Amino acid sequence: MEVLFNFGHRRSRVRFVAAVLLLTAMLLTVFAGPALADTWSDITDVEWQTVYRITTAQAWRVAEGYPDGTFGPAQPVTRGQFAKMAVEGSGIPKVNPPVRRFNDVPRGHIFYEHVEGAVAAGIINGYPDGTYGPDNNIERQQCNSILGVYLANLEKQCYGYIPGNMRQYNSLEQWFAFEGPFWLGGFQDDEKVDPVHQPGTAYLIYRGIVLGSQSGGKYYLSPHSNLARAQAVAMIVRVEAKAAEFSRPAVTSVSPNSGPLMGGNEVEIRGHGFVGVTQVAFGPLVAGYTVESGTKITATAPAGIALGTVPVRVITAKGGMSNDTAADDYTYIAAPVISLISPNAGPPAGGNSVIISGSGFVDVEWVKFGDIILDPAMYTVDGFSQISATVPAATTLGTVRVSVSACGGVTSETAGAQYAYVAAPTVAGLDPDVGPTTGGNEVIVSGTNFIAPVMVKFGDSAATVISVDSSVQVRATAPPHVPGKVDVAVSAAGGVSADTAVDDYTYYSTPAVSSVEPGHGPVEGGTDVIITGTDFIAPVTVMFGDVTATSVQIDSTTQVTARTPVHEAGAVDVAVITPGGTGTKTAGFEYHGIPVLSALSPNAGPAGGGEIVTLSGIAFCDVLYISFGDRTVAPLGGYSPTSLQVKAPVPVSYPADVTVAVTSSTGTSNGLSYHYSTRPTVISVDPTVSPLGEADVVVKGTEFYGVQEVWFGGMPVSRFQVLSPTRISVTVPTHEAGTVDVVVNAAGGLGTGYSLFEYVGAPTIVSVDPTTGTLGTSVEIEGSNFVGSSAVPVSVMFSGIPAESVTVDGRDKLTVIVPDLGSADTDATVTVTAAGGSALWSLFFRYFLPST
Missing domain, CATH: 2.60.40.10 (Immunoglobulins)
Known part of the structure; x- marks a missing residue:
């Protein structure tokens, strides 16, 4: 019987054997039940499947059998019958041409249309003598050759090559030369295959169409045997199945x-x-x-x-x-769209880069500027929405359409798809054409063709563009630069402006003001002042505050003479303005009106005069004299607009208070009081006693003017305040016990109060008699320093409760009345408080409830 044979790798053979065994088992299982009627009487349906590997239905499609119900599986097939089987089994259309192809198959022949259809389909061909031999039996190798060539050509047509195990081949002959002998070599009678039929036979073996016959465990091709009907049907069915596989697109x-x-x-x-x-x-x-x-x-x-x-x-x-x-x-x-070209203008020479923004830039075919198609090397598709391009050169100035052809079509003409070829910019003038080395000033550049993007450079330094007002004007901030002349160049879409005389800009150093003499003058103005400094380059403007000087004369690059304008009183900045900027002397000039007096130091002095007095205020300019009442004096030495000194003149009488005023060329100031003082007197101190440490007292007396020092017992007072000409608040210094003198050093000299103040120590308690008692008991307390003052009178406490009365019998004895100490007998503490402090008795006073 026939089986599929493959002489490939051992693994393939093993898989094939397993598959055959599995298929056989399945077929036996299928047909193990009750027998069904076979389609033909001389070949069973099972035999079609087990021997020929096709179904009865597949066989029926190729050949229907004979009227007597037989199929004739072993009957030989003529070449005419084979043509009919091949055409009808493969679904190949029959052809009825007006001119026959073979001499022995004329029109009207039973197989004419089948033969012509098979020839047209490339399945069969005839003999060299121009005949087909329709009645000749067809050999198995002839069938193999016809079907093998047909199938190989179909595979080559479907794939463009014939795929082999080793490589791809361009023809059946090429495949056979490398791999065909291997497949023929698996059969015992391979040498009996005629050379002309070997390629087709080997190819059908390779594709599993030719199975061969098995005998004694060996396989045979029987190439010269006549092809039987069943074999022909099986071959055509297998070839058609493989052809359908190849033809699946x-x-x-x-x-x-x-x-x-x-x-x-x-x-x-x-x-x-x-x-x-x-x-x-x-x-x-x-x-x-x-x-x-x-x-x-x-x-x-x-x-x-x-x-x-x-x-x-x-x-x-x-x-x-x-x-x-x-x-x-x-x-x-969607069709591509150009929404923006940046920049959208440039020089006619081209060569500049632009970004084309939009959408739909997929599979871009070309980019055009006007009628010029860019070389592919001149643009790069960055993505769906952007193309980077180099602008081509133009023959004329003007605006052109930019278009892009992509897989979605060609961009339409929109406002965003315009590109302008413009001429290079020119600079016609600068305003101003000078400025400071620090830069920062605004310069208006006029010219032509200021088309964005616009940049401005001063020499090699880039300026900040404030605004492009139009195609003929741009505003820029001058950058810092060293002194000297530079060219101002404008870079715009059309290129860079050429260097001309009108684009020169000169940097000057910023002026500096070092002095203004005189530094003051009247509010009416008219004072000529000399201003010194550096870099005073014409033109020069001088400002006094916010008012311009009435006249300016440039003496040199380091000196200017200016006349002050009218201005209200006060200090003002003096500013010198040049092309290099502004130099300022802060508060360089003082405008003065009528002088104002704010303070005298000191504001008192001895009756004989001669005290050096400092006057503070404003507008001390052109001072004529200073009046002390009816007396007048001149300032001592130089003075400033805010301070001067004088020596107090001898008064007409004393002690006396006089008015001091300053008179200048502009008028007389307000007056402040000055006291001509006699020697002070120290009359009393309140309180008159204090502890040995610091205490606050008030010294009373007269002529306490210009107090400089206060002394208690030869010890200087560190803190004091003159409350009035008759009272001084003093914090007395620490001192040993005893009575001391009080000395006041004032404008009129020294004043002394003898033995006016006493330092006392803390009190002591030596005895209490009696030591027991009740409410109202009179008790004598002996000790020391029982001295009180107006601030701290002598007091006695029994366990914190004040005595009913306290009588000071002397510095060392007190008589007190026991207060109510409560509702129970108790031991009470006894405390004495005096000017020098407090003392606690070392024992207790026994208190009894009063008898009822």
Whole structure:
């Protein structure tokens, strides 16, 4: 019986044997039940499956059998019968041409249309003498050769090559030369195959079509045996199945894989199985196409229904429709749009870079500026929405349309798709054309062709562009620069302005003001002042505060003479303004009106005069004299607008208070009081006593003017305050016990109060008699320093309760009345408080409740 034989790798043979055993078991299982009626009487349905590996239905499609119910499986097949079997079994159309191809198969012959159809399909051919031999029995090797050549050519047509185990081949002959002998060598009678039939036979063995016959464990081809009907049917069915496999279309690439929604663009479809193509579809839309080969179709994309991705499918008569895969995706995209070109202007020489922004920049075919198509090296598609391009040179100035052709179509003409070729800018003037080295001043540049992007440079330094007012004016902030002349250049879309005399800008150093003499003058103005400094370059303006000087004379680059304008009183800044900037002397000039007197120090002095007095105020300018009452004196030495000194003149009488005033060329100031003082007197101190440490007292007396010092017992007072000409608040210094003198050093001299103040120590308690008692008991307390003052009188406490009365019998004795100490007998503490402090008795006073 016939079996499939493969002389490939051992693993393949093992898998094949296993498959045969499994198939046999399945077939036996299927037919193990009750027997069904066979289709033909001389061959069972099971035999078709087990021996020939095809079904009865497949056999019926190729050959129907005889009217008597037999099939004749072993009967030889003539060449005419084989042509009919091949055409009807493979679904090949019959052909009835007006001119016959073979002499022995004329029109009207029973197999004429079958033979002509098989020849047209490339399945069969005739003999060299021009005959076909329709009645001749066909040998098995002839069948192998006919079907092998047909199938190999079909595979080559579908894939573009014949795939072998070792490589890909361009023809059946090339394949046979490298791999064919291997497949023939598996059969015992391979050498009996005629050379002309060897390639086709080997190929059918390779493809599993020729199975051979097995005898004694060996396989035979029997090439010269007549082909039996059953063998012919099985061969045709197997070849047709393999042909259907080869002819099944598959799309492996679509290029381009996107295009405009309007369609009409050419698309190249690559794949295999493009044989007998009946339709090419883009989604649900049928496309026009041309089959270039079994692996290539050129199609025209139909107009899409909507934006998006659709599958490209190929349909063939034999293989059906290609499967939908990612490789066959085709995307309908919107037409590209240009929204912005930046910059949108440039020089006619081109060569500058621009960014083209928009959308739909997919599979860009070309970029155009006007009628000039850019070389692909002049642009780069950065992404879906951006193209970087180098502008081509133009022949004339003016605006051109920029367009992009992409898979979605060609951009339309919009305002954003315009590019202007403009001439280089020119600079016609600068205002101002001078400035400080520090920069920062605004300069107006006038000229032509100031088309964005605009940049301005002063020499090698870039300026900050404030605004581009128009194509003929730009405002810029001058950058810092060293002194000297530089060229101002404007860079715009058309290039850079040329260097001319009108674009010169001169940097000057900022002036500095070191002195103003005189530094003061009347509010009416008119004072000529000399201002010294550096870099006084014409033109020069001098400001006094916010008012311009009435006249300015440039004496040199280091000196200017200016006349002061009218101004209100007060200090003002003096500013010298030049092309290099502004130099300022802060509070460099003082405008004065009538002088104002704010303080005298000291404001008192001895009756004989001669005290040096400092006057403070404002507008001490052009001072004529200072009056002390009816007396007048001149300032001592130099003075400033805010301070001067004088020596107090001898008064007419004393003690006396006089008014001091300053008279200048502008008028007389307000008056302040000055006292001519006699020697002070110290009359009393309140309180008159204090503890040995510091205490606050008031010294009373007369002529306490210009007090400089206060002394208690030869010890200086560190803190005192003159409350009035008769009272001084003093914090007395620490001193040992005893009576001391009080001395006041004032404007009129020294005043002394003898033995006016006493320092006392803390009191002591020596005895208490009696030591017991009740409410109202009189008790004598003896000790020391029982001295009180107006601030701290002598007091006695019994356990914190004040005595009913306290009588001071002397510095060492007190008589007190016991207070009510409560509702129970108790031991009470006794405390005495005096000017020098407090003392606690070391014992207790026994208190009894009063008798009832």
